[in-house]
Amino acid sequence: MPDRRALLLALLLYAGTALAADPLTYGAKAQQLIAKGDFVQAIEELKAATSRFPYDQELKHQLAFTYSELAKRDLQAGRYAQAAENFRQSHELIPDSKELVLMHGIALYLNKDYAAARSELLQAGEGSEPLVYLGKISYDTGDLPGALELWRRAKELDPANKVLAGLIEKAERELPVESRMDKGYSSMFDLSFDAELPPGLSGQVLDALESAYNTVGSDLGRFPTTRIPVLLYTKKDYSSVTAGPDWSGGLYDGKIRLPVGGLTEVTPQLRAIIFHEFTHVLVAELTHGNVPTWFNEGLAEIEGRKLFAPKLPPLTGAADKHLLPLADLSRGFSGMGGAQAWMAYQQSFSMTSFMVQRYGWYAVQEILKHLGERADMNKAVSKALADYALDLDGVMREWRESLPAAGQGSEGQ
Structure with a gap:
């Protein structure tokens, strides 16, 4: 057996x-x-x-x-x-x-x-x-x-x-x-510029771009390894090429496009625009385009306003009834008129600046990472701010509560 x-x-x-x-x-x-x-x-x-x-x-x-x-x-x-x-x-x-x-x-x-x-x-x-x-x-x-x-x-x-x-x-x-542009190069940028632009301007632009690469890269935690094309136009050529709105001071559509006609050197305002547009380069790389416009433009405004802060009235609690809906701010701004576009940029800056000041750059980097993984904005915020137990609505509520009362605003808020 x-x-x-x-x-x-x-x-x-x-x-x-x-x-x-x-x-x-x-x-x-x-x-x-x-x-x-x-x-x-x-x-x-x-x-x-x-x-x-x-x-x-x-x-x-x-x-x-x-x-x-x-x-x-x-x-x-x-x-x-x-x-x-x-x-x-x-x-x-x-x-x-x-x-x-x-x-x-x-x-x-x-x-x-x-x-x-x-x-x-x-x-x-x-x-x-x-x-x-x-x-x-x-x-x-x-x-x-x-x-x-x-x-x-x-x-x-x-x-x-x-x-x-x-x-x-x-x-x-x-x-x-x-086809009639000259060329210039730096470590990470390929520059094309109108041959009629003043001599020396292209070199100054490249210097500003390299500075943006280091400064904005540190804030967002991203340093591109692929060369970035940049084009400098006369104002007339910029309008014909981009078909952008009259108030546009620059554009990023896979290439940084800047109207510099009439300038002989890089002014603080142009330097701010360069930092603004370079921020869009990094946001695009980090999110692959999955980003609401207000967050994208808000981050770009933060970087640009470090160099040139426009004299604009701050948002206050009294302006609440004039604030644009988040859904409108999540779409592109190019179809807006000048006054509405100003409000869109100012509100985007205010909301995003509040997030950086309250939660820090690391939280912003985490939001961008989750957006790059195809999370929607609410989910990206919820994941990045899990320690705060906040979602996007909670962040927007805290932002509104942070707005100063009428007459008490400070410039740059």
Whole structure:
């Protein structure tokens, strides 16, 4: 009898081992993990399976799919470097997939790894999408004619693409002005400027940009590693290129654009604008565009007003009925008239300055980090200010309570 029990136990152990070694078992377990959203653990399970069964194509494709799904989640969360690495891993498993080459290239572009992105996108075929992103790389790195050529080729393949038509229209508006510009460079900035501008002004602008890089970078905890394009225009050219509102003193749309016509040197006001626009560069890198306008502009105003504070009446409790709704301030300001735009900037500065003074720059950096992970503003504030048990409504309530009574305001509040 003991021999029969020992034999039965041995058979059961063998069956368990055989079952664990079955590719279908690994695949089923990985599917359960994927269904729960646990892609990382599913990848570990499938990597173990493919090392055991290196010739099982189903397991290999399942692993590639899981890497790809994890990469897509990384893209949505703004984790571009991780997304690029996971798309690379997926492509190594399915080397013939043009779609994976394309997605790898897009992730590299979003991470501003332009050389690697161009190399991948050139292998992604002649579809319109690779051409669009190759054009974006050319545009971002200052090759406007090259960008136009690529986008026009893409338009031939996808004539109904309205976004592409907008890119072409914008580039065609900029080309006549930029084609006659001179160039200047510093450690992190590529400067293009109208040849008619006074000699020496471009060098002073570069010095101010380098100063902004260090000062604003310290406040926001971000120091870009990709070169930043900056363009200096006459006022007439600035209006024709940007089509911005009359009250605009500068613009950041992936490139810093500044109207400097009539200036012979960098004034305190221009230096403030340079710091303001450079702040937008960092906020864009940190949040990937997921930021309400009031917070973006408020931070930029804080940095600019350190250098040049306009003589403006402070907000007070008596102005409460004139305050703009937060929903309006979360959208762009460019469609506003001058008076409303002044109120939008002043209120944005007041709210954001209060947050910095009350909770500190580290809390602001945390808010920006959570926005970069695709949290909405309320959730980003709640996470960053968890120690204060505050959400966005609570912060706005504290800000309103901080406003001085009429006649008691101090400049810069």
